[in-house]
Amino acid sequence: MKKIIQDALSGNIRAISRLVTLVESQSPDAKSIMQDIYPHTGHAHIIGVTGSPGAGKSTFCDRLVDEFLEQNKKVAVIAIDPSSPFTGGAILGDRLRMQHLALSQNVFIRSMGSRGSLGGVSAATWEASLIFDACGYDIILVETVGVGQSEIDIMKIADTVCLILTPGMGDDIQIMKAGIMEIADIFVINKCDREGAEKVASDVSAMLKMFTTNSWIPSVRLVSSYSNIGFAEVANDIFSHEAFLSNTPAGKNKLLDRAALEMEKLLLNDLSQKVSLLWKAKCSVELLEKLSCRKINPYLLTSEITNEILK
């Protein structure tokens, strides 16, 4: 295992891939891998890319990666496909679309399937980005399909969040519902050659004025993945936001908040795994039948078990 970690830290792609798989599958080695990897992290910038289905997130990522490659950055892309709880598999559409990038030595593309467990995807995504960070990637792009609570949780691990909107999709209300608006640092109006793009941009700018409690004022950029317009500007905004995080008190506070959130998640995750094991050991058909026909009160049983395991 030490050998694999050493190889990964020196940039060996197969070793990196192996580590991510071990961590994602929650192998018994996962914890010690992360302990060893962690001291090497802290260099990469993590960019979250989100937006409604059909907003063109994958193509946007594709072009943004090209932009970073031109600047001689090493880029890792983590594409999150909520997997079927039934098959455990994932639909590879988004990944396939990015395939031309797979030819570059400086890009690593990884699909993550959600493990169906609460916090599963966001934990795995966070740990994969730590691995990429430790192994020398400068930029980590995390792309999530769709907008929802778990996507928001995933986006919270990012340093900079790009929200992709498109003209004429009625996106605005959906986004406000999902609460992603407040965590976006850069608003990207994709497909800007379509009618209505300027309108979306000005609507977003107007909305942002209502929410300016942050000292970072989110930028609003018109972009076209198809005509390759606006990507240098988005990359610039990302670097400005990176500077904001490290050089201003408000930015530093944001990083502290994130550290607190990460630590809480790690704790929860660790305990969740222990609780799941414990519950699997206790659980029997007889017990479930009693629960199912209300002969056992699950709230009382919970207190009993909690008292059993906590000091």
Added chain:
Amino acid sequence: MKKIIQDALSGNIRAISRLVTLVESQSPDAKSIMQDIYPHTGHAHIIGVTGSPGAGKSTFCDRLVDEFLEQNKKVAVIAIDPSSPFTGGAILGDRLRMQHLALSQNVFIRSMGSRGSLGGVSAATWEASLIFDACGYDIILVETVGVGQSEIDIMKIADTVCLILTPGMGDDIQIMKAGIMEIADIFVINKCDREGAEKVASDVSAMLKMFTTNSWIPSVRLVSSYSNIGFAEVANDIFSHEAFLSNTPAGKNKLLDRAALEMEKLLLNDLSQKVSLLWKAKCSVELLEKLSCRKINPYLLTSEITNEILK
């Protein structure tokens, strides 16, 4: 508190509302409320309604509620609005749309805001439906906006899951991605007066043939909320599915699986709350600064804290 619980159990709407609020806000009384309420549950049928944004879930629920009211059922509707992590508020669009129902004595409509915490909404939704169940509601409709991992978690508490599709939305691939397909018991093709509805229905039926490992074969129903077509059939399918759950070995197994899942969630939730409190007590700016600049390894700190609290 005993008085409020008694009032709620005898059907007092203000008392029921109070209980749901106390439980949703995780008040110190929440646990004892649920312990007292639980023995009175087990009579209601919980129906989950989900689908992509724009599929017409709210109007569908609206009509379905009318259908149940005609059958003299008491119906509770839980509409889940992912709240803004920023404001804690929720957009009330869906709720407003259902307002005409609020005039009936036999309908109780409740909006749930997600509390931003992992598992927060699904726990609160589950507990609210237990309260409605105990307080004499026959049918509990849980409506979630959008499709995603947290929605899947919410749908797992339902006895019967209705998935709403519409013609011409390119829904199919989105749904397969989200894995909701496998947990749906009834497929509803809404807006069936639009072109392409029959095609969606036959596509879904064809897909279902690929997934028939369950002994319940999901029904596919064409419905129009606008013209009020197909709701009696959907209500019938729901009752057939209810009979399947209570009268067949496969149905009973499904209920046992759910009991196991609920129990595991209760345990996790209870521990999560304890861990959050503990972490808040331990967390200081100094500690966060050390974490943020990598002077403390969070993986080692996690082990330390876990060892501290577990027997």
